[in-house]
Amino acid sequence: MGKHKMRFLMRLLGGKLERRKSDGDMSATTKGERESDDRDCLEDNIEGRMAKAVLLDDLVEAMQMLQGKTRACYSESFDDIGGDDFVEMMVVDGCFMVELLRLYYDSVHTEPPGVANVDDPIFTTPWMLRTLQRDLLMLENQLPFFVIEKLSELINNNKSIDRQAVSLEVLAVTFFDPLLPRKNADSKLNTKKPYAHLLDVFRSTFLKSVREKVDKQGMAQVKMQSHPDGSVGALLREAGVQFKKRKGQDLLDINFAHRTLQIPPLSVDDNTVPLFLNFVAYEQCHDHAKPYFTNYFMFWDSLVNSPGDIQILHKHGIINHALGSNGDVANLLNKLCREIVYDLEQCYLYNEIKESKYRVWWRNLIRERFSSPWTCLSLFAAIILLLLTLLQTLYTVYPYYRPH
Numbered sequence: 001m002g003k004h005k006m007r008f009l010m011r012l013l014g015g016k017l018e019r020r021k022s023d024g025d026m027s028a029t030t031k032g033e034r035e036s037d038d039r040d041c042l043e044d045n046i047e048g049r050m051a052k053a054v055l056l057d058d059l060v061e062a063m064q065m066l067q068g069k070t071r072a073c074y075s076e077s078f079d080d081i082g083g084d085d086f087v088e089m090m091v092v093d094g095c096f097m098v099e100l101l102r103l104y105y106d107s108v109h110t111e112p113p114g115v116a117n118v119d120d121p122i123f124t125t126p127w128m129l130r131t132l133q134r135d136l137l138m139l140e141n142q143l144p145f146f147v148i149e150k151l152s153e154l155i156n157n158n159k160s161i162d163r164q165a166v167s168l169e170v171l172a173v174t175f176f177d178p179l180l181p182r183k184n185a186d187s188k189l190n191t192k193k194p195y196a197h198l199l200d201v202f203r204s205t206f207l208k209s210v211r212e213k214v215d216k217q218g219m220a221q222v223k224m225q226s227h228p229d230g231s232v233g234a235l236l237r238e239a240g241v242q243f244k245k246r247k248g249q250d251l252l253d254i255n256f257a258h259r260t261l262q263i264p265p266l267s268v269d270d271n272t273v274p275l276f277l278n279f280v281a282y283e284q285c286h287d288h289a290k291p292y293f294t295n296y297f298m299f300w301d302s303l304v305n306s307p308g309d310i311q312i313l314h315k316h317g318i319i320n321h322a323l324g325s326n327g328d329v330a331n332l333l334n335k336l337c338r339e340i341v342y343d344l345e346q347c348y349l350y351n352e353i354k355e356s357k358y359r360v361w362w363r364n365l366i367r368e369r370f371s372s373p374w375t376c377l378s379l380f381a382a383i384i385l386l387l388l389t390l391l392q393t394l395y396t397v398y399p400y401y402r403p404h
Contacts, residue, residue: 004096004121004122005092005093005095005096006092008095008096008099008100009091009092009095009096009099011099012055012095012099012155013055055154055155058154059091059095059151060087060091062150062151062154063087063090063091063094063147063150063151064083064087066090066150067083067086067087069144069146070086070090070144070147071086090143091151093143094143094148094151095151095155097136097148097198098148098152098168100122100132100175101168101171101172101174101175102171103118103120103123104118104123104171104174104175105166105170105171105174105175107123108174130178130271133175133176133178133179133271134179134271134274134275136176136198137176137179137198137202137274137275137278138199138274138278139199139278139281139282142196142197142198142199143197143198144196144197145196145197145198145200145201148168148198149168152168169186169189169191169195169201170186170189172198172201172202173185173186173189173201173205174186176198176202179275180251180267180271180272180275182205185205186205188204188206188207188208188250189204189205190204190207190208196289199278199279199282200286200289203279203282203293206250206251206292206293207250207252207290207292208250209249209250209252209253210250210252210253210292211290241256241259241260241261242259242260242261243260243261243263243312243313243316243318244260244261244262244263244316245262245263245264245265245316245317245318246262246263246264246265247264249264250264251264251296252264252292252293252295252296254296254299263313263318264318265318265319265320266300266318266319266320267320267321268319268320268321268322268323268329268332268333269321269322269323270322273332276293276297276336277336279293280293280294280297280336280337284340294337294340297333297336297337300333300336301333301334301336301337304329304330304334305330305334306330307326307327307329307330308326309330310326310327310329310330311326314326
């Protein structure tokens with residue numbers, strides 16, 4: 001991947017890295033070196049080469065200023081990486097991301113749209129682009145968003161192509177959207193929120209409708225009893241709860257009303273599973289990230305307990321998967337939230353689970369206590385006996401307090 005990153009950086013700099021030393025370190029070009037390079041490339045448009053040389057100086061200088069802030073964003077100290085090497089990593093990785101996002105956006109907004117419009121090995125190799133989309137959303141691969149944003153700003157200011165019309169956030173959402181395609185995903189960006197990294201940008205497009213549903217009241221832990229065959233879905237159906245596919249809503253916008261649990265469709269495949277895992281991991285690692293996806297998969301963990309549950313949900317069009325079997329999907333959903341720290345005071349789905357739980361409790365009471373006519377007769381007899389006992393007690397005590 002290193003050669004692809006350098007190729008993208010060379011693309012931005014006009015095809016030649018004037019400032020790259022033989023040992024691979026990135027350092028500032030001196031005035032004498034620049035004048036020597038200018039004489040060598042006099043026939044190749046001196047003004048254009050000078051502009052690009054200044055751009056590289058600006059990139060390095062900007063990253064040097066952000067180096068301390070960038071190091072502070074990681075849990076690792078990076079003591080074994082020197083200042084020049086760290087700045088080089090910021091420049092090379094950041095420019096690679098900016099150029100990759102831009103090229104992909106251009107490819108899908110040309111006529112006819114398609115990655116085949118870009119003459120680059122990353123776009124012409126079928127598996128490489130999808131692999132990059134997944135890898136760049138891994139939590140451990142994130143570069144602080146302010147680094148990418150600063151590089152994008154400097155690149156746009158020094159390039160003749162006007163890219164200011166398309167924000168970096170929109171470029172990012174367009175690039176990652178094929179992992180879980182949605183209509184107008186970029187319109188769901190939270191423009192008022194500063195982003196931590198690209199993973200945070202893409203995650204924010206799933207949260208627009210659920211932010212208003214966060215319930216911060218005191219909550220007790222919700223426990224859902226299983227059906228004798230291990231199926232929570234079967235238990236809910238016996239309790240009179242209906243499942244319905246919720247169309248046109250965000251993935252996390254689950255609703256329970258009028259005995260119907262409405263759930264937007266969930267796709268489980270090789271693209272979405274790593275994506276969801278990184279969303280949950282980010283929420284566990286970042287202090288200010290609300291645990292929306294953690295809540296979401298805790299809900300699934302309580303709802304799904306067997307292959308039969310997946311079969312019920314698949315029948316209603318709620319779960320679609322490309323895994324081997326329903327059992328594999330059930331095991332996966334149960335493992336997504338293992339060994340996580342779970343704050344019930346921030347569970348936006350608490351009310352939905354609570355209402356379902358009460359309905360299950362009532363249904364269990366009816367099934368266990370009124371499963372036959374004899375249990376009903378016994379209950380009515382007990383009630384009549386209790387009333388007669390109360391009346392007898394009343395008539396016995398009343399004369400004592402109100403004597404004639």
